[in-house]
Amino acid sequence: MRRAVLPLQALRVELQSRFDVPFEIRKRPDREQIPTGIPAIDGLTEGGIPRGALTEICGNESSGRTALMFALLGRATGRGECCAWIDAAGAFDPASAAEAGVELERVLWVNCGGNAEHALKSADLLIQAGGFGLVVMDLADTADAAARRISLASWFRLRHAAERTGAALVAIERQIHARSCSTLQIEIRATRAVWMGNLLRGVAARAESRKHYRSRTAEFTVVK
Amino acid sequence: MYACLHAPGNLPLLIECARGFSPHIETNPPDTVVFDARGLESLYGPPQSLAAEIERRVGVPASIAIAPNPDAALHAARGKRGVTVIARGREAEVLAPLPVNLLEGSAETAESLHLWGIRTFGEFAKLPPLGVAARLGDEGVELWRLARGEGSRQLRPIAAALEFEEEMEFEYPVELLEPLSFVLARLLNEVCGRLGARSLATNEIRLWLTLENAPEYEALLRLPVPMLDAKAFLKMLQLELSGRPPAAPVVKMRLAAEPVKPRRTQHGLFTPASPEPEKLELTVARVRHLVGEGQVGTPELRDTHCPDSFLMRAFAPQPAAGRGRVAEAGTKAVAPAAARLCLRRFRPPRVAQVIVVNRRPVRVMSPSVNGRVVMAKGPWRTSGDWWTPEAWNRDEWDVAIESGALYRIFQEIDSGRWFVEGSYD
Numbered sequence: 090m091r092r093a094v095l096p097l098q099a100l101r102v103e104l105q106s107r108f109d110v111p112f113e114i115r116k117r118p119d120r121e122q123i124p125t126g127i128p129a130i131d132g133l134t135e136g137g138i139p140r141g142a143l144t145e146i147c148g149n150e151s152s153g154r155t156a157l158m159f160a161l162l163g164r165a166t167g168r169g170e171c172c173a174w175i176d177a178a179g180a181f182d183p184a185s186a187a188e189a190g191v192e193l194e195r196v197l198w199v200n201c202g203g204n205a206e207h208a209l210k211s212a213d214l215l216i217q218a219g220g221f222g223l224v225v226m227d228l229a230d231t232a233d234a235a236a237r238r239i240s241l242a243s244w245f246r247l248r249h250a251a252e253r254t255g256a257a258l259v260a261i262e263r264q265i266h267a268r269s270c271s272t273l274q275i276e277i278r279a280t281r282a283v284w285m286g287n288l289l290r291g292v293a294a295r296a297e298s299r300k301h302y303r304s305r306t307a308e309f310t311v312v313k
Numbered sequence: 314m315y316a317c318l319h320a321p322g323n324l325p326l327l328i329e330c331a332r333g334f335s336p337h338i339e340t341n342p343p344d345t346v347v348f349d350a351r352g353l354e355s356l357y358g359p360p361q362s363l364a365a366e367i368e369r370r371v372g373v374p375a376s377i378a379i380a381p382n383p384d385a386a387l388h389a390a391r392g393k394r395g396v397t398v399i400a401r402g403r404e405a406e407v408l409a410p411l412p413v414n415l416l417e418g419s420a421e422t423a424e425s426l427h428l429w430g431i432r433t434f435g436e437f438a439k440l441p442p443l444g445v446a447a448r449l450g451d452e453g454v455e456l457w458r459l460a461r462g463e464g465s466r467q468l469r470p471i472a473a474a475l476e477f478e479e480e481m482e483f484e485y486p487v488e489l490l491e492p493l494s495f496v497l498a499r500l501l502n503e504v505c506g507r508l509g510a511r512s513l514a515t516n517e518i519r520l521w522l523t524l525e526n527a528p529e530y531e532a533l534l535r536l537p538v539p540m541l542d543a544k545a546f547l548k549m550l551q552l553e554l555s556g557r558p559p560a561a562p563v564v565k566m567r568l569a570a571e572p573v574k575p576r577r578t579q580h581g582l583f584t585p586a587s588p589e590p591e592k593l594e595l596t597v598a599r600v601r602h603l604v605g606e607g608q609v610g611t612p613e614l615r616d617t618h619c620p621d622s623f624l625m626r627a628f629a630p631q632p633a634a635g636r637g638r639v640a641e642a643g644t645k646a647v648a649p650a651a652a653r654l655c656l657r658r659f660r661p662p663r664v665a666q667v668i669v670v671n672r673r674p675v676r677v678m679s680p681s682v683n684g685r686v687v688m689a690k691g692p693w694r695t696s697g698d699w700w701t702p703e704a705w706n707r708d709e710w711d712v713a714i715e716s717g718a719l720y721r722i723f724q725e726i727d728s729g730r731w732f733v734e735g736s737y738d
Contacts, residue, residue, distance in 0.1 A: 149716075149717070150716075150717075151736060153652060153738065154738055155655045156652035156738065159652065159655050169585045171585075171587045171588055171630050181658075182656045183612035183623045187614060189652070189655060194613075194631070196611060196612075198609070198611065198612055200608040202608065207604050210603055211600045214596050215596060220586055222585060279717055282688065282717070289719065289737070291654055292737070310651050311652045311654045312651045313654040
C-alpha cells in the first residue's frame, strides 16, 4: 500500500492543529548595539558592540585597544548612559578619556590595583546591580598567566549577568580567554606608528573579527 | 470627638499616653492634654470603651473627658473627677455644674461675673447673649459660648521634636560584629520607621560606638541621594565595620540620622536606564570594601597641567533628563571618524635606566619595559607648582621600542632620573 505523500506545509499545519508546539526554528532577536563611531569597526561588527553580551577585544601594547574602548565609552556616556570601567591594573588615565570625549561624571572607575580577582568580582557586582549601559573590564595589563586562571564558569556567569541586565560587557585583554562565552571577539594589531615631524601622530591598526564564519578584517587609524 | 486628660504634675506622662492614641496632641500646661480622638471608634469601640482604654494606659489617677469639641473636653476634665463622656448636643447640660472660674477669662470679666452672682457654667449660659455682648464685649460672648459647650476652635497640636537618634547600652561589652549587627538593625529600623512616619529620608547616618578602655569609634555614612532603606544602611554599616573594626569591645552604641526630604524623580520614557541610587550605593560600598577606600568613584580632573592630577569623587550620576533620542542623534552627527590614542598610565611611574646618545634616548631598560628605541621624539619640557612641595620639572619623550610598543618616558630635571610614565594604546 502506498502512503499518501503530504507536502511539508500541509504536514506542518496538520501537526500544529494537534500540538501546541511551533515546528519552526526560532530566530533569536537581533541584539541592540552601541556604535563605536569608528566606521571601520562599526562595519566590521555590523553596527557596533552588542548589548547583553560579552565582547572580547584583544591585542598587544599600543595596538589601539584602549582608544577603541574610549571611543565606545564616549558614545555611551554621550547618550546619558552610566558606564563602569573596571581597571585591573589601575592604568586608566582620566585626562585621555576626557580628550577622547568621555563624560567622566557618568563613569564609575574601579581601580583594582593589579588584582585581577578583584576586577572579576567587581565586574560581577556591578553587572548584577543593573542600570549600567556599558561595563568595561580592563585586563590589558594583566599577565596572561593570571588572566588564564579566570575559569570558564566565571566568564559564563558574567555573560549570563550581562544577558539578564542588558549591559554591554567588554573585556580588554592581551589574548582571548572567554572563548565560547563571548559573542564577539576582535583582535587588533598595530601595523605601524605614524610619526610626523617631531610628533607622534597616531597608530595604524588592523582589526579582525574572529567570531564570524569567515574572518573579517578592517583597518583604522588611531590619532593622537 | 476629642479626649482630654488632666492629672496635676504629670504632663510628660499624659503626653506619652496621648501619643499612643493620636499624633495630634495639644498641651495645656501645667497639667492637661487634649488629643484628637476622631476615627478611634473603629479601634476601641464607643467613647466609653475608649475612655476605659485611656484610663488603663495612663497609669496614674487622671480625670478623663471625651467631648465633641476640645474646649468642652478640657473643661469637663478639669472640672469633673473620673471619666466623663459628653454626647453631642448634651455639652451644656453636662458642663452646667462646673465652676465658672474654669473659663479662664480676664480678671475684669471674672470680677463682673462674680459681682453678678454667676457661679457656674449653667448660670452663665442662661444669660441673654445680647446683654453679655453689651456688657462684656467679645470676650464675654466667647466665654458664654464656652460655658454652653459650643467651642468650635481647631486643636493646636504640639510639634514633636525632630530627633532621629537611638542609643543602646549593653549589659556586657560586645566583641563580635554579628551580635552588634542585630542591635544595629534594631536601631536602624526604629530610626527609619520614625523618618518614614514623617515622610522623610536621610542622606547621612552617624554611628558612635563607646569602647571599653579605648577612644570612641565613629563611622559616617554619607549618601549621594536621600534613602530610607534600613537593610541597605545595615549592610553598608556592616561593610564599614568589617573594613575598619572597632579597636576594643563595644559597651554602648548610638546612631543618628540626618532628616531630609525624600528624593522625587520622574523618569522619562526615552531616557537611558541608570542604576537605582539606593542599589548603586550598596553595590559601590561592596566594591569599595573589596578594592579599598579611595579606589572607587568618578575621576574629576583638576585645573592644572600637573600630570595625572585628578580627584576621586563619589559616583552620583545626574538623571539624563532631556538627553534621550535627540542627544543620540546629536552625538552621531559629531562623532569623530577616528579613535584617539590614549595613555595607559603606570602608577606610580616605573623607574627606568635609559641610555642616551647625542642627547636622545637609544635604549630603555626597566623590569617591564625593555628594548632598543627605534624612534624617539622630544623632549618636551613641563614644569609647574614650583612654589609647593609637589613641584614637577621634567623632559618628556615619546618613544617606540623595537617590539612596536609606544611609551611616554620622562627625565626629572632635578634628580636626573628616568621614568616610564605609561604606554600609548
